[in-house]
Amino acid sequence: MSLIIQEGGLLTILQTVDKHTDNNQKNNEYNGAVDSLSPMLANKLVGNDVHEPTLEMSGQPAVIQFTEPTIIAYSGGDFNGRVSEDDIQPNRIYHVDRGDVLSFQESTRGNRLYLAVAGGIAVEKSNVLKSGDEIIMRRNYTALHDEIFHMMSNKRKVSWGIGVYSLVEVYLSDTYHIVKRPDVPDEVYEKLEEREYTVTKEENRIQLSVEGQKIDFAGTDCVNLGVLGGVYLANNLPAIALNDFSSETELTHIGTIPSYHMHKLGQKRRGSKIKFKAIDASDAHAEAYGHYLWVNSLFKAIDYKISKELVKEKM
Amino acid sequence: MIFANGDKIITYQEDASVIKNIKAQYDKNGLHIENPYIGEVAFTKNTVSFYYDPVVVMENENTIEPASYIISIVEPVLDSVSGGK
Numbered sequence: 409m410s411l412i413i414q415e416g417g418l419l420t421i422l423q424t425v426d427k428h429t430d431n432n433q434k435n436n437e438y439n440g441a442v443d444s445l446s447p448m449l450a451n452k453l454v455g456n457d458v459h460e461p462t463l464e465m466s467g468q469p470a471v472i473q474f475t476e477p478t479i480i481a482y483s484g485g486d487f488n489g490r491v492s493e494d495d496i497q498p499n500r501i502y503h504v505d506r507g508d509v510l511s512f513q514e515s516t517r518g519n520r521l522y523l524a525v526a527g528g529i530a531v532e533k534s535n536v537l538k539s540g541d542e543i544i545m546r547r548n549y550t551a552l553h554d555e556i557f558h559m560m561s562n563k564r565k566v567s568w569g570i571g572v573y574s575l576v577e578v579y580l581s582d583t584y585h586i587v588k589r590p591d592v593p594d595e596v597y598e599k600l601e602e603r604e605y606t607v608t609k610e611e612n613r614i615q616l617s618v619e620g621q622k623i624d625f626a627g628t629d630c631v632n633l634g635v636l637g638g639v640y641l642a643n644n645l646p647a648i649a650l651n652d653f654s655s656e657t658e659l660t661h662i663g664t665i666p667s668y669h670m671h672k673l674g675q676k677r678r679g680s681k682i683k684f685k686a687i688d689a690s691d692a693h694a695e696a697y698g699h700y701l702w703v704n705s706l707f708k709a710i711d712y713k714i715s716k717e718l719v720k721e722k723m
Numbered sequence: 724m725i726f727a728n729g730d731k732i733i734t735y736q737e738d739a740s741v742i743k744n745i746k747a748q749y750d751k752n753g754l755h756i757e758n759p760y761i762g763e764v765a766f767t768k769n770t771v772s773f774y775y776d777p778v779v780v781m782e783n784e785n786t787i788e789p790a791s792y793i794i795s796i797v798e799p800v801l802d803s804v805s806g807g808k
Contacts, residue, residue, distance in 0.1 A: 429763075587729050591736075630736065631768040637729055656767040664729030689727030689790045693777050696730050700778045 410545035411472050411529065413537050414509065418467035419612050422535040422543070423447070425459045427636075427651070436535045439651040440636075442466075442613055443520055443674030444667075445578065445703065446484035449570060450524035452710045453481035453501050455552040461530070463523040463543070466612065467677075469512040470537065472523075474504045478545060479526035479556055483570075485518020485675055491564070500569035503560040518579070518675035519610070526553050556714070559721045566717055574706065578699070579672045582681045586639055586663040587692050596625045596662055597686035605646060607680045613652040616673065618645060618682055627660035637665035637673070639684075646684075648673065666692040668699035725798055727790035733797060734772040741805045745771055748804050758796050773797055 413420065425447050428438040441447045441464055448458040463470070469487060481501050482489070489496045489512045496502055496510075498521065504510065512521070528546035537543070549557075560566070582604075588597060605620035622644040632640070633656060638649040640659035648665065650673075663686065665673060676682065687695075728734040735745075746766050748754055754764075756773075760783075763774040773793060780789035 587727060589728075590726050591724060631770070633728065633732070633734060633765055633767055633770050633772045635728060635732060635772070655765065664732070666730040668730075689730065690788055692727075692730040693781065693789055694787065696777055697781055 410475055410478070411525070411543040412475065413470050413539055413541045413543070414473050415471040416538040416541070417465050417470035420463060420465045420470040420537040421613075422461055422529065422531050422537065423464040424461050425451075436531075437652065438535070439613070441522060441674070442651055443484055443522070443671045445671040446520070446674075447522040447524065448703075449499060449706070449710075450481045450483040450522050452707055453483075453499070453570075453714075454479050454524045454526040455550065455556045455714070456524055456526065456528060458707070460524065460528045463529070463537070464520060465512075465523065466520045468514070469521055472510045472543075474508045474510070475506060476545070477503065477505050479553075479560055480504055480510070480523060482521050482523045484521035485515040486572075487512045487515045487518070487521045489513070494564055496565070497569065499571075499575075500565055501556070501560065502565050503563065519677040520674055526556065552714075555718050559718055568713055568717075570706070570710070574709075577702065578668075579675060581672065583683045583685050584665050584669050584673065585687045585692060585695065586665055586684050587689050588663050588686050589661065591628065592625070592662050596623055597684075599623055600646070600662070600684045601686060605682045605684075607676050607678055607682060609678060610650070610676070613650050615650055615653055616648040616676060616682075617642070618648075620645065623662070625660065625662065627662070631656050631658055632661040635661075635664055637667065637670050639663050639665060648682075650674070666696060668692075668696050725794055725801070727794075728772060730777050732772050732774055733790060733793045734770050735797070735801050736770045737805060739768045742766065742769055742771055745801060745804050754800050754804070756797060756800055758793075760793065761796070771801070 424438040427440040447462040451458045451460045492508050527549045530544045603621040605618035608619050634654040640647050725735045760775045765772045777789040
């Protein structure tokens with residue numbers, strides 16, 4: 409026992425970064441984090457492998473008690489938090505002690521946060537966590553973890569974090585690329601691009617529904633693949649598939665949002681605006697490569713800051 | 724019809740009977756598609772889809788068109804099973 413969920417929040421789930429179909433835990437689905445960039449950032453900050461599972465909390469986050477000291481970081485929506493009496497912010501490294509209670513205020517921007525714990529975490533039962541559930545610390549520590557623990561041994565936090573300005577590029581825009589299908593007429597995309605849509609609701613991790621200009625297009629009678637980021641027409645309005653969307657659907661599929669825009673989609677909430685820009689796959693691949701380079705440069709910057717902090721500590 | 728379904732999937736869409744044949748062949752011999760870039764293969768009644776990581780293809784194959792690369796691998800196989808339909 410290492411972490412206790414005191415209050416479950418709206419939806420708190422242990423989740424992998426990407427979809428995993430090979431887990432051995434019955435009834436537990438690991439379809440990946442809705443915002444897959446944030447858990448990687450949180451993991452990077454605490455010295456974990458970036459693909460280590462994290463706690464995904466949507467809407468109202470959980471209240472969590474720690475039963476032993478550890479290092480944590482969280483990333484995602486703009487949730488300010490508290491550890492016992494201290495205020496904490498996203499994208500920073502914190503040391504928590506035995507008995508500390510972590511809680512969060514309502515987000516001013518964004519819908520989800522991802523909590524990483526140094527050495528990793530796991531669950532024995534359901535990965536959907538309720539009040540009273542326990543989370544196991546895997547304690548899969550590396551030499552880097554040892555150094556970070558040593559660095560944080562007599563302080564609550566480090567003086568730096570990932571600034572909001574560093575993440576603006578991937579989170580702030582309301583425009584979403586949609587990769588066109590060859591069997592959908594250009595007029596559909598023109599209509600889609602004309603107006604702004606407003607998120608009306610998110611069915612937890614399943615789909616985002618929007619309101620706005622209706623698209624009068626029926627498509628062919630076909631059972632489509634249910635794909636992450638797929639834009640389908642439900643009652644002539646776009647419905648965007650999230651990670652737990654059905655593996656197949658008879659809804660008309662009009663295109664797919666590329667992976668590099670799914671991070672910010674995962675932070676949309678009721679009332680958020682969405683605009684579409686239709687592009688070809690070749691443009692999406694150019695953007696995807698640029699995004700990949702940007703993420704790597706961000707990871708390198710975190711490595712540099714941690715190593716600089718470690719050197720400072722040793723001097 | 725074969726197309727890039729977003730940035731990570733190539734989807735082939737056809738009549739249910741064609742996909743049924745392809746599925747039977749896939750269950751029998753994996754369609755003999757042995758390519759390190761193709762991961763999960765997913766079927767519906769009307770589609771078969773191939774997942775890949777475009778960045779890995781771009782870097783390893785020195786191409787800016789990873790979708791075309793994957794299509795060049797899977798399309799001949801699908802054509803041979805479907806009779807070029």
